Each structure stands twice: as structure tokens, then as C-alpha cells.
Amino acid sequence: MTTTTKTERPRPSATGGAGATTLRLYLVAFLAAAYVFAWWLFGARAPARAAAAVAVAPALETLREPRLATWFHDLAPTERPHVAVPAGWHIADTTAPASVTRRNTPVPVRVSPARPGRIRTRSS
Amino acid sequence: MFTFRAMNTDVAVTAVNDEEAIAGRVAQTFADAEQRFSRFREDSELSALNRAEGPFVASPELFDMLWRASHYVELTDGLFDPTVGGLLSALGYDRSFAPGALNRSQASRPPRAARFVDLVLDPETRSVLRPQHVRIDLGGMAKGHTVDRAAAHLGESGAIDAGGDAVVRGPAPDGREWLVDIEDPEDASRTIATLAVANAAVATSAPNRRRWRVGPEFAHHLIDPRTRRSSSSDVLQATVVAPSAEVADVLAKTAFLLGARGGQRFLERQPRVGGVLVPANGAPLIIGHLDVREVAHA
Numbered sequence: 001m002t003t004t005t006k007t008e009r010p011r012p013s014a015t016g017g018a019g020a021t022t023l024r025l026y027l028v029a030f031l032a033a034a035y036v037f038a039w040w041l042f043g044a045r046a047p048a049r050a051a052a053a054v055a056v057a058p059a060l061e062t063l064r065e066p067r068l069a070t071w072f073h074d075l076a077p078t079e080r081p082h083v084a085v086p087a088g089w090h091i092a093d094t095t096a097p098a099s100v101t102r103r104n105t106p107v108p109v110r111v112s113p114a115r116p117g118r119i120r121t122r123s124s
Numbered sequence: 125m126f127t128f129r130a131m132n133t134d135v136a137v138t139a140v141n142d143e144e145a146i147a148g149r150v151a152q153t154f155a156d157a158e159q160r161f162s163r164f165r166e167d168s169e170l171s172a173l174n175r176a177e178g179p180f181v182a183s184p185e186l187f188d189m190l191w192r193a194s195h196y197v198e199l200t201d202g203l204f205d206p207t208v209g210g211l212l213s214a215l216g217y218d219r220s221f222a223p224g225a226l227n228r229s230q231a232s233r234p235p236r237a238a239r240f241v242d243l244v245l246d247p248e249t250r251s252v253l254r255p256q257h258v259r260i261d262l263g264g265m266a267k268g269h270t271v272d273r274a275a276a277h278l279g280e281s282g283a284i285d286a287g288g289d290a291v292v293r294g295p296a297p298d299g300r301e302w303l304v305d306i307e308d309p310e311d312a313s314r315t316i317a318t319l320a321v322a323n324a325a326v327a328t329s330a331p332n333r334r335r336w337r338v339g340p341e342f343a344h345h346l347i348d349p350r351t352r353r354s355s356s357s358d359v360l361q362a363t364v365v366a367p368s369a370e371v372a373d374v375l376a377k378t379a380f381l382l383g384a385r386g387g388q389r390f391l392e393r394q395p396r397v398g399g400v401l402v403p404a405n406g407a408p409l410i411i412g413h414l415d416v417r418e419v420a421h422a
Contacts, residue, residue: 105155108126108137108147116125116138117296120315121363122307123330124133124267124287 130154131162131267133287137274138297140281150274150284157273160185161266163259174259179251187250189262189269190243192370196265197240200378200390206265207238207258208347235259237352263345264289268327268373275325275369288328289369292321303417306400309361316408317400320415321365327372329380330361330402348381358383361402364391365414375399384409 072080126137126147135154137147160183162168173180182190196204236257243260244253254260271289278284281294283302292302301320308314309330319326331344331354348355362380366372375394379387384403391399391411398412410416 104158106128106130106135106151108128108144108151110144111125111127111136113125113136113138117298117300118303118305119136119283119285119290119292119326120305120307121285121290121326121328122288122312123309123328123333123361124289 128154131158131270131286133267135287136283136285138283139278140294140297141279146277146279146282149277153274153277154270154286157266157270161189161262161270163261163263170260170262173252173254176252176254177256179246179249179253181249181251184250187245187247187252189266190245190252190260191247193262193265194240194243194245196374200374202239202241202349203378203381204265204374205240205349206260206262207240207242208261208349208352211235211347211352213259239349264327264329264373264377265370268325268368268370271325271369286369289325289373290327291325291369293323301415304365306361306363308420309402314420315418316361316402316420317410317416318418319365319398319400320417324365324367325369325372326363326365327369327376328361328363329373329376331355332360346377346380355381357381358404359387359401360404362387363400363402365398365412366394367396371397 072083126143128135128137128147128151130151131154135150137143137150139146158165158168160169163170163174165171169183169186173182173186190206193204193206197206238255238258242255242258245251246253267286268289271284271286271291274284275282275291275293278291278293283290283292283296290304292304296302301322304319304321304326305315306317306319306328308316309332329346331346334345337343343354346355346357347353348357357380359380362376364372364376364379366375375391375397376399379391379399379401381387382390384401384406387399387401388409388411391397391401398410398414400414401409401411403409408419410419
């Protein structure tokens with residue numbers, strides 16, 4: 001006598017199969033709704049937002065634009081790098097943009113002319 | 125009036141408006157010129173040219189200066205020659221002048237004879253080909269050129285006086301002409317003549333302030349290319365009034381080297397130029413149409 005053991009999977013009930021189908025339909029409907037909402041959100045209203053973005057872009061770019069130069073004296077003394085300048089040059093302590101000037105530039109001094117309107121020529 | 129020290133001399137700037145700012149720009153012009161044209165500064169462009177082996181591409185400023193120098197060499201039949209730099213160094217003038225600092229027991233061995241025409245100038249590429257024995261000294265010409273460039277800052281009225289090389293523009297501060305006193309080469313406290321000068325330049329050449337001892341003799345910076353020695357001219361001092369300080373300086377030096385008679389004839393041939401030559405013997409020679417206001421009498 002042969003004994004066989006048969007294990008049967010429980011057949012899904014008719015009600016359970018309908019639930020899965022319904023679930024799929026809900027999922028599709030949800031995705032469709034999400035798509036429509038996203039289209040409405042980013043597609044249909046995009047021009048208005050783009051205009052607004054253009055309007056603020058320059059200001060943002062100005063804020064984000066990297067500085068073309070950092071002047072030596074803008075840095076705190078402890079942050080200043082060692083800069084090797086050519087012989088005869090030095091880093092001037094000035095707020096003017098041209099912050100590197102020549103050391104050998106003489107500084108004129110005001111004097112009172114002994115005889116205004118007269119020049120003395122001689123060999124020098 | 126503002127003064128500063130540059131090119132081993134005192135520079136005075138007189139301007140009508142904004143004098144301090146103008147003086148600053150003039151000082152910068154002199155500093156730039158020294159950086160480019162000085163033969164005493166190792167880091168100058170001229171020193172780089174004097175060290176260069178092979179073609180040297182010069183800046184437009186230096187090349188233009190050499191190009192103009194070539195015309196002056198031609199004009200003066202070679203009496204003006206910036207290649208006397210080697211001779212000056214051999215005689216001891218190898219650093220910026222200071223009284224007594226150049227004295228020495230004997231001169232160094234003079235270099236091979238050099239002439240400006242030995243240089244090859246190519247205006248297309250601004251290249252300068254310098255034979256190794258040629259040393260260039262732009263000296264007074266560079267100073268005159270610098271005074272001319274600095275005078276562009278003056279506007280319509282003012283003066284720049286760089287120890288003898290001067291430019292005047294417009295009326296003097298008192299509304300009258302500028303007066304130029306010519307120093308007596310034998311007594312610096314005296315004036316030998318006074319000229320009224322308008323919109324012109326003046327320069328003076330004399331050996332009295334740049335002399336040094338080489339053994340038993342004196343040398344000075346006015347080298348005669350014909351003899352390759354300090355000039356033994358019979359002129360003590362030559363003053364020239366010309367449209368530009370550069371031209372005035374070149375012509376004054378040439379007139380000095382030519383001596384009293386030759387210098388007089390040379391200056392008489394130059395257009396829009398006047399001069400005062402002080403011979404070793406005799407009264408000053410007034411050349412050209414100068415407005416002479418006073419002449420000192422011995």
C-alpha cells in the first residue's frame with residue numbers, strides 16, 4: 001500500500017483575488033494621480049516660476065560669484081601667506097586696489113622755493 | 125614746490141594745480157625710468173641687456189630710446205655715443221656717483237673699442253643684438269627723456285628741474301616767464317647768465333660735479349669717443365635750450381666735447397636751439413635766439 005502525502009496549497013479565495021486586483025488598481029491610480037500632480041506642479045506652473053527665477057538670478061549670482069581677488073590686507077595678520085615679491089618691491093599697506101608698489105619710488109616733500117619762477121641749471 | 129631724490133640728483137616739481145598729486149606722478153615716472161634705464165641697478169632692463177648673450181627683445185620704451193639714440197649718434201657724427209659705458213666703468217665710474225667714492229690708484233684695462241653702430245637694432249621684433257664688448261650707458265639722455273615724460277603730468281603750466289635738466293610749461297607762478305639761472309662752473313654760488321624761457325627745455329653739461337681721481341689725474345664722466353678718455357675740452361660748461369630735455373642734454377654734451385668753436389658752429393646749425401658755452405678763457409658765448417636777461421661780468 002502506498003501512502004502518498006499531498007500537500008495542497010490553499011487556493012486563494014475568490015474574495016482574496018479580487019482584493020489583489022483592486023490593490024493594483026489603487027496603485028496604478030495613485031501613480032497616475034502622482035504623475036498628474038507632478039505635471040501640474042512642475043510642468044504647468046513652470047513658466048511663472050522660471051520668470052521668478054530669472055528675476056532673482058542676478059542677485060543670486062552676485063552673491064555666489066567667487067571673488068576675483070582677495071587683497072592681502074583683507075586677511076587677518078595670522079592668515080596672511082608668506083609672499084615672495086621681486087627684489088625692490090614690497091607689499092604696500094594701502095586700501096587702494098594696486099596694493100603692490102615699488103619700494104624705490106621716492107616720496108616728494110613740499111618745500112618753499114627760494115625764488116619762485118626761477119630754475120637753476122648746472123651739470124648734475 | 126615739491127622735491128625728491130632720484131637718479132642721484134634732486135628733482136623739483138612746480139605745478140599750478142594739484143601740485144602734490146602731480147609730484148607723486150612725476151616721482152613714479154622717475155622710479156620707473158630708473159628701473160628701466162639705470163646701468164647701476166642690477167635689476168634694470170638696461171643691465172639685463174648689458175648682460176645678454178644673443179638677441180635681446182627690449183621693451184618698447186628701451187627700444188625706442190636706443191632707436192632715438194641711433195639718430196643722435198648720426199646727428200653728432202658719433203660724438204654722442206651711449207656705448208662709452210664700458211670706458212666709464214674702466215675709468216672707475218662703475219657705481220652711482222658720490223664725491224670721493226670713485227677715486228682709485230689706476231684705471232682698469234680699457235675694454236675693446238666699441239661704437240653704437242656695432243649694435244644691431246631690429247624695429248620689427250624690437251630685438252637688440254649687442255656684441256659682448258659693448259656696454260650701453262644711456263646716462264643723461266635717459267634723464268632728459270624722463271624729464272620730458274614727467275612734464276606730461278604738468279598740464280599747461282609748471283616746471284620740472286632734475287639737477288640741470290629742466291622743462292618749463294606755460295607761465296611761472298607769478299604769471300611771468302620762467303627764468304633760468306645758469307650756474308658758474310667755477311663758482312657754484314654765482315650765476316653766469318639768466319635766460320627767460322617759455323615752453324622749452326634746458327640742459328647743462330660740465331665735468332665739475334662728477335670728477336674723481338685716477339692716480340695722479342682727474343677723470344670725469346664726459347668721455348670723448350675720439351680719444352676714449354675724459355674730454356679735455358676747452359669748454360667748462362655747455363648749456364642748451366631746446367624743445368625737449370632729451371635733445372637739450374644730447375646737444376649740450378656734444379657741444380661740450382666739440383669745444384668752444386666747434387660747439388658754437390654745431391649749435392648754430394640746429395633748428396630751434398640756443399646755447400650758452402662757457403670757455404675756459406674768455407666770456408660766455410651766447411648762441412641762437414635766446415632771451416638773455418642778465419649776464420654776469422667778472
